[in-house]
Amino acid sequence: MLVDKGACGTSGATASANTGVWLVPPDAESRTRAIDARHAQSGGLARKELMANVLETTLQQLSRLAEWGFPFPTDDSGLQYRANLRGADYMAFMRAQLRRAKVTILDHSPAQELLLDDGAVVGVRGYRLQQESAYSVHASAVVLASGGVAFLSKTLGCDVNTGDGLLMAVEAGAELSGMEFSAQYGICPAYSSVTKGLPYFWATFTDEAGRVLEGEPNRMLLVARALQDGPVYAVLDKANPEVQRWLRDGQPNCFLPHDRLGVDPFSQRFPVTLRCEGTVRGTGGIRLTHDDGRTRVPGLYAAGDAASREGLTGAASGGGAPNAAWAISSGSWAGHAAALFARAQPQRNDDRALRGAGVVGLSPSGETGRVSARDLIEIARAEVLPLHKNLFRTRERLTASLVQLDSAWRAASAHLHATGRARVRAREATALLATARFAYRSALARDESRGLHRRLDRPELDPQSTHHYATSGLEEVQVRPYHYTSQGASP
Amino acid sequence: MIELLSEARCTGCNLCVRACPTNVFEAREGDIPVIARADDCQTCFMCELYCPADALYVSPFAERHVEADEQALTKNETLGTYARNMGWKGAKPHGADKDPTFRFRALQRGE
Numbered sequence: 001m002l003v004d005k006g007a008c009g010t011s012g013a014t015a016s017a018n019t020g021v022w023l024v025p026p027d028a029e030s031r032t033r034a035i036d037a038r039h040a041q042s043g044g045l046a047r048k049e050l051m052a053n054v055l056e057t058t059l060q061q062l063s064r065l066a067e068w069g070f071p072f073p074t075d076d077s078g079l080q081y082r083a084n085l086r087g088a089d090y091m092a093f094m095r096a097q098l099r100r101a102k103v104t105i106l107d108h109s110p111a112q113e114l115l116l117d118d119g120a121v122v123g124v125r126g127y128r129l130q131q132e133s134a135y136s137v138h139a140s141a142v143v144l145a146s147g148g149v150a151f152l153s154k155t156l157g158c159d160v161n162t163g164d165g166l167l168m169a170v171e172a173g174a175e176l177s178g179m180e181f182s183a184q185y186g187i188c189p190a191y192s193s194v195t196k197g198l199p200y201f202w203a204t205f206t207d208e209a210g211r212v213l214e215g216e217p218n219r220m221l222l223v224a225r226a227l228q229d230g231p232v233y234a235v236l237d238k239a240n241p242e243v244q245r246w247l248r249d250g251q252p253n254c255f256l257p258h259d260r261l262g263v264d265p266f267s268q269r270f271p272v273t274l275r276c277e278g279t280v281r282g283t284g285g286i287r288l289t290h291d292d293g294r295t296r297v298p299g300l301y302a303a304g305d306a307a308s309r310e311g312l313t314g315a316a317s318g319g320g321a322p323n324a325a326w327a328i329s330s331g332s333w334a335g336h337a338a339a340l341f342a343r344a345q346p347q348r349n350d351d352r353a354l355r356g357a358g359v360v361g362l363s364p365s366g367e368t369g370r371v372s373a374r375d376l377i378e379i380a381r382a383e384v385l386p387l388h389k390n391l392f393r394t395r396e397r398l399t400a401s402l403v404q405l406d407s408a409w410r411a412a413s414a415h416l417h418a419t420g421r422a423r424v425r426a427r428e429a430t431a432l433l434a435t436a437r438f439a440y441r442s443a444l445a446r447d448e449s450r451g452l453h454r455r456l457d458r459p460e461l462d463p464q465s466t467h468h469y470a471t472s473g474l475e476e477v478q479v480r481p482y483h484y485t486s487q488g489a490s491p
Numbered sequence: 492m493i494e495l496l497s498e499a500r501c502t503g504c505n506l507c508v509r510a511c512p513t514n515v516f517e518a519r520e521g522d523i524p525v526i527a528r529a530d531d532c533q534t535c536f537m538c539e540l541y542c543p544a545d546a547l548y549v550s551p552f553a554e555r556h557v558e559a560d561e562q563a564l565t566k567n568e569t570l571g572t573y574a575r576n577m578g579w580k581g582a583k584p585h586g587a588d589k590d591p592t593f594r595f596r597a598l599q600r601g602e
Binding site for chain 2: 006007009010011012015016018020070071072073074075081083084086088089090092093107108129130154156157158159160189191192193194198201243245246248249250251252253255256257259260261
């Protein structure tokens with residue numbers, strides 16, 4: 001059974017993207033070179049053993065995709081090129097495979113809380129938006145593949161990614177990890193939603209006066225710094241006619257905004273902005289205790305953007321290609337491990353006393369109705385989206401943001417309540433506040449700059465800080481440093 | 492944001508109701524669907540791909556409503572451009588095998 005908050009096949013970051021996949025030939029030399037290069041960008045937090053496993057599983061799974069008949073393009077040597085997936089086609093194809101495997105799919109059916117029995121996850125409760133009815137699913141194991149959190153920034157395809165899975169996991173007793181690595185932003189035409197970065201490889205960026213912006217190889221930072229002083233513009237003037245054609249043919253949705261406004265982006269400059277991509281392109285998520293997708297809660301597994309990718313990308317974003325490889329490999333591992341776990345569980349009666357793990361947004365401790373989900377969402381967004389609070393962090397600003405977020409959390413805890421469709425929004429507000437608090441508490445704990453986590457007041461990397469930060473707890477958020485230790489069980 | 496569901500073009504297949512990730516459309520008994528929750532639109536353009544009648548138009552403005560002029564959109568052949576540019580036919584995936592994106596993945600390496 002698959003329950004999807006949106007629609008399986010169109011929902012989430014990948015469907016509207018066109019993503020590379022981290023795919024490296026199986027010979028030892030190529031693999032070692034690729035792993036070393038990525039590891040060097042990880043701030044020392046990635047693990048080469050996991051990286052090698054991701055590469056191997058991704059290669060195998062893409063071969064399966066080819067066997068099933070996915071129409072990969074053919075390169076000039078006559079071989080299929082499998083290191084790139086056009087999102088809309090890929091996700092539609094995967095939906096068809098699920099149907100073929102006779103998986104029941106519930107679309108527009110957001111999960112709202114996990115069900116617990118004696119400390120183990122035994123199912124999920126949610127709401128069917130189009131039927132306007134509650135549902136519950138009893139299952140011997142649950143895999144959260146609910147994506148990351150992009151804080152309703154309007155980054156392409158990610159409004160469904162409100163961190164619901166992260167909230168549900170913590171409510172059930174799991175930990176998150178690496179939530180400080182959540183400050184990733186995508187460049188986007190200022191008015192639009194299309195945060196696809198590829199075309200900007202051929203861009204020249206200018207300020208209001210037309211001065212060319214230079215001196216920063218990281219385009220996100222180049223644009224972010226200039227946006228602090230005023231509008232920023234881009235023109236894709238470095239693309240020759242051949243590249244222009246490939247861009248248009250390969251990335252049609254990049255050009256919808258320009259075409260529909262009558263702008264030629266290759267010769268006319270257009271205003272750009274940055275939209276927060278949170279942990280979707282950042283790194284933090286549910287902490288896996290084993291590489292097979294297990295969390296510390298029996299019966300609960302996580303995969304893809306919902307799970308922390310620190311073992312693969314460390315403190316870095318990774319970008320689309322490693323993230324797609326992570327989704328493919330962690331998904332197949334978690335599915336396999338969850339199936340084995342479920343098979344080993346004794347048959348249970350359905351009349352057992354199940355407990356819903358969710359509290360805030362569902363069962364207020366005080367008088368209901370004094371707060372609105374919309375207002376709470378805006379409070380979370382106001383603390384997490386602005387560049388000067390999240391991308392360029394300081395202890396002072398993080399602390400000030402946490403005062404606002406904690407206060408909003410207490411208000412939600414006491415008063416937030418809704419029924420039916422409105423309850424979905426209430427749980428989104430809860431998830432956004434919770435994940436913002438996890439991100440900023442971790443960001444305070446990591447008293448240095450490393451990878452995606454940039455502290456203006458601690459601009460240097462501290463060579464001692466090679467540990468991770470795990471976060472848990474909701475009323476009081478706890479942060480603890482830990483070192484990854486292998487607990488056996490490779491996938 | 493979604494700005495147009497053309498009553499003249501819509502065949503009432505309700506594929507948009509099924510495909511929209513944020514549940515913007517609502518099916519109606521014996522009638523064509525309506526845009527019921529435009530403010531929930533995330534401007535992902537997926538509905539345009541899944542409309543076999545080219546009846547939908549998503550404006551590029553993600554955060555404000557800009558009314559669409561159906562006549563103008565029809566005249567300049569904007570309706571259905573996303574699906575056509577992708578190579579999709581009749582709301583079904585086509586054209587991934589013609590995707591030239593692999594040609595510049597090599598250029599991106601090391602980024």
